[in-house]
Amino acid sequence: MDGNAKHDLEHTAEKTVTVSGKSTKIFAKFFGKFIKRIKRYYQKHFSSSMKALRNDGPTKELYVTPPLTKAEAKQIITACRENNVLMGIRKMDPSGEEGKNQSLHKQEKLAKNEIKYQKWNERKKTFQKISFLHNICKAQAEKYKKLSIEDEQKNLDDRYVLIFNKSKLSFLNEQLEKIPPNRVKQYSKSELVDINKDGVIDEKDYEPLVPRGMNLSVDALNKIGEDFGSCAVKDYQKNYCSQVITKEQYCEIREQLFDLRSHGAVVYNDKEMIIAISSDDLEEYKSFAPLDSPIKECGINGARDIESESNINDIIQLELDDFNDYKLFKEKYKSKDYAAVHQPDGKIIAIVKETDTKKLVDENSKKKSKTADLVKEADEFAEKNNPIEKVIDKEEELEIAH
Numbered sequence: 001m002d003g004n005a006k007h008d009l010e011h012t013a014e015k016t017v018t019v020s021g022k023s024t025k026i027f028a029k030f031f032g033k034f035i036k037r038i039k040r041y042y043q044k045h046f047s048s049s050m051k052a053l054r055n056d057g058p059t060k061e062l063y064v065t066p067p068l069t070k071a072e073a074k075q076i077i078t079a080c081r082e083n084n085v086l087m088g089i090r091k092m093d094p095s096g097e098e099g100k101n102q103s104l105h106k107q108e109k110l111a112k113n114e115i116k117y118q119k120w121n122e123r124k125k126t127f128q129k130i131s132f133l134h135n136i137c138k139a140q141a142e143k144y145k146k147l148s149i150e151d152e153q154k155n156l157d158d159r160y161v162l163i164f165n166k167s168k169l170s171f172l173n174e175q176l177e178k179i180p181p182n183r184v185k186q187y188s189k190s191e192l193v194d195i196n197k198d199g200v201i202d203e204k205d206y207e208p209l210v211p212r213g214m215n216l217s218v219d220a221l222n223k224i225g226e227d228f229g230s231c232a233v234k235d236y237q238k239n240y241c242s243q244v245i246t247k248e249q250y251c252e253i254r255e256q257l258f259d260l261r262s263h264g265a266v267v268y269n270d271k272e273m274i275i276a277i278s279s280d281d282l283e284e285y286k287s288f289a290p291l292d293s294p295i296k297e298c299g300i301n302g303a304r305d306i307e308s309e310s311n312i313n314d315i316i317q318l319e320l321d322d323f324n325d326y327k328l329f330k331e332k333y334k335s336k337d338y339a340a341v342h343q344p345d346g347k348i349i350a351i352v353k354e355t356d357t358k359k360l361v362d363e364n365s366k367k368k369s370k371t372a373d374l375v376k377e378a379d380e381f382a383e384k385n386n387p388i389e390k391v392i393d394k395e396e397e398l399e400i401a402h
Contacts, residue, residue, distance in 0.1 A: 043056070043104070045103050045104075045105045048103075049088045049102060049103060049104050050163075052088075052104055053086060053088050053163055053164070053165050054165070056086045056168070057165040057166055057167025057168070058167060059165075059166055059167070060165075061165070061166040061213065061214065062163055062165060062213070062214040062258075063164050063166060063169055063211040063212065063213050063214065064161050064162070064163050064164075064211060064212055064213075064214065064230075064258070065163075065172070065209065065211050066161070066176075066209045066212070067159040067160070067195060067196065068160050068161065068162065069159065069193065069195065070152050070156075070160065071152045073111070073160040073162060074111035074152070075175075076172075076176075077089070077110060077114070077115075078111050078114050078118055079175055081111075081118075083171065085164075085168050086104055086164075086168075087108075087163060087168075088104060088162065088163035088164075089108075089110055089162055089163070090160065090162075090230040090258070091159075091160055091262070092161060092232070092235075093231060093262065094231055094235055094240060094262055094264075094276075095262070096230065096231065096260075096261035096278070113144045113148040113151060114144075116140075117141055117145045117148055120137050120138075120141035121137075121141040123141075124138045124141055156193050157193075157197075159195075161230055164211070166213075176210075176211065177208075177209075179209055180209060183206035186206075187201070187205070187206055192205060192206065193205075197232075214255040214258065215254070216228070216251055216254060218247045221250070221251075221267050223267055224267050224269060225266065225267060226266065226267050227264065227265065228250075228254070228267075229257065229262075229263045229264040229265035230258060230262050230264075231264050231276075232264055232266070233264035233266040233274055234264075235264065236264055236276040236278075236302075237302050238298070238299070238300050239278065239279040239280075239298070239299065239300060240277065240278055240297070240298055240302070241277050241285070241295050241298075241342075242274060242296050242298075243275045243289065243290075243295045243296070244272050244273070244274055245272065245273055245275060245289075245293060246273070246290075247267075247272065247273055249273075249290040250273040250275070253289065253290070257275070259284075260277055260284060260285065261280070261281060262277070262278060263281075264276035264277075282297065283323070292344055294341050294342060294343055294344065296341055296342075297339070297342065298337075298339055299333060299336060299337040299339070300335060300336060300337050302337075303337060303338065304337070305337035305353060306337060306338060306339045306351050306352070306353065307339065311353060314353050314354050315352065315353055316354045316357060317349060317350070318351075318352065319347065319349055321346075321347060322346060323346070323348070325348075326340070326348045326350070332360060333356070336356040336360070338351060338352045338353075339351045
């Protein structure tokens with residue numbers, strides 16, 4: 001092989017290696033983006049909402065917004081959709097329908113009409129020069145805008161908090177900055193609602209909105225009576241639990257509390273917080289709650305029937321040894337009021353009305369009696385209408401006839 005041929009061969013080989021290297025980099029980049037999109041799709045549609053948010057940045061730290069109206073929450077959700085930003089939603093209500101065991105995709109549906117309005121409005125602009133398509137898009141946009149407004153008007157008292165990964169904090173602040181000026185306009189027209197539900201519509205309802213981190217220090221808990229949960233403690237009126245814990249303990253479990261459907265957390269005094277949760281979440285709460293102080297649980301009327309002076313002579317006390325016994329107790333008394341104290345040693349003291357207990361005993365006796373009567377009737381019916389005996393009788397009649 002002459003020198004030129006050898007040189008050409010080496011050059012071709014080098015070029016092939018270079019091209020191959022570039023192709024590998026392009027493929028790796030494309031594949032990396034594809035995997036990232038698949039992972040994000042899974043997080044949004046199938047993963048636990050809080051887990052998805054914790055994994056949405058270099059750190060797992062989360063931030064939560066101040067209380068927002070439904071219209072304001074939908075406004076931010078729509079912006080998140082347009083900018084491909086993940087966020088979680090918690091309805092500020094003890095039942096907390098929004099959020100518990102729901103994917104981020106399902107939570108986002110709170111703004112489904114607003115999102116559809118935005119889509120059809122963009123299409124309307126795109127087809128501006130095609131008359132019939134423009135009119136179709138315009139009609140659809142108007143339809144969903146109307147539905148969105150009607151939905152907001154029905155739920156003026158609803159409040160929401162949105163949850164974001166720390167990595168999206170700048171985006172979140174941009175969205176929150178848009179809200180106070182709009183509230184000021186509403187206030188000037190006497191259209192602003194009582195945002196913080198303190199009974200007065202004033203400047204506190206349109207002050208600047210600052211998100212709060214999930215990870216708080218004890219120093220941040222210095223204002224007695226200030227709420228830090230996804231719902232105000234005072235809103236819990238039935239089937240709820242409460243516990244007094246130290247501020248240090250609260251800081252340790254604060255983020256886990258947001259995994260529940262709702263929770264309240266209010267500064268009680270210089271050293272302690274009061275926590276409130278739905279009774280349905282008690283077992284989960286116990287898995288991470290401080291168990292060195294008792295947990296009080298209230299029934300269907302918030303234990304007001306038990307603690308009322310008029311009922312003071314109508315109560316009895318039950319002592320239950322473990323949580324499984326307590327589950328049976330709750331099943332029986334689910335339609336009644338009661339007060340129960342879960343002691344640190346695992347024992348549970350339940351206080352119920354004697355009249356309610358007697359009613360339950362009578363109802364149970366009636367059910368047993370009714371069941372016994374039904375069994376007796378069934379036996380009698382079977383005896384009278386036994387098909388086997390009828391066949392035998394028929395055969396005997398035939399034999400006699402023969």
